[in-house]
Amino acid sequence: MRVLRYFAVILLMSAFSSSVSSGDPVAGEARYKQSCINCHGMAGKGAASYPKISGKEVSYVTAMLETYRDGIEVGPNSSLMIMMAQPLTDVEIANLAAYLKDAVYQQP
Numbered sequence: 837m838r839v840l841r842y843f844a845v846i847l848l849m850s851a852f853s854s855s856v857s858s859g860d861p862v863a864g865e866a867r868y869k870q871s872c873i874n875c876h877g878m879a880g881k882g883a884a885s886y887p888k889i890s891g892k893e894v895s896y897v898t899a900m901l902e903t904y905r906d907g908i909e910v911g912p913n914s915s916l917m918i919m920m921a922q923p924l925t926d927v928e929i930a931n932l933a934a935y936l937k938d939a940v941y942q943q944p
């Protein structure tokens with residue numbers, strides 16, 4: 837039993853540290869401007885029927901992008917996102933999530 841608990845703690849710690857330290861927000865911003873800005877707007881602020889995606893937890897954005905990449909529909913317009921997420925690598929997803937967490941739209 838004690839061994840199991842020890843194992844669980846190690847697992848938790850590694851899950852935690854990878855979600856905190858991985859993404860590169862600068863690379864994420866560049867990737868965002870390549871193919872996400874057209875729908876989600878400046879700094880992920882959202883536009884018309886496209887949801888706001890900035891200011892969200894890294895774990896949330898990561899999970900959503902992985903879900904779309906797996907081809908799973910979660911909303912009425914998921915087919916658009918499935919198409920966008922399919923080419924993303926794990927590193928790109930981590931970078932995008934790191935960028936979007938703190939992205940703020942600055943009024944010009």
Ligand code: HEC
Nearest residue numbers: 871872875887889897900910911912913914916917920932
């Ligand atoms: C063609 C327009 C379009 C493009 C380009 C696009 N998205 Fe989306 N995105 C959508 C739509 C529409 C939804 C809502 C989909 C649904 O109904 O499930 C969405 C949903 C999302 C969500 C989930 C939002 C939530 O609150 O659950 C995330 C995260 C996201 N997009 C990130 C991205 C990223 C990162 C990129 C660039 C790689 C991107 N999107 C490119 C249209 C787009």
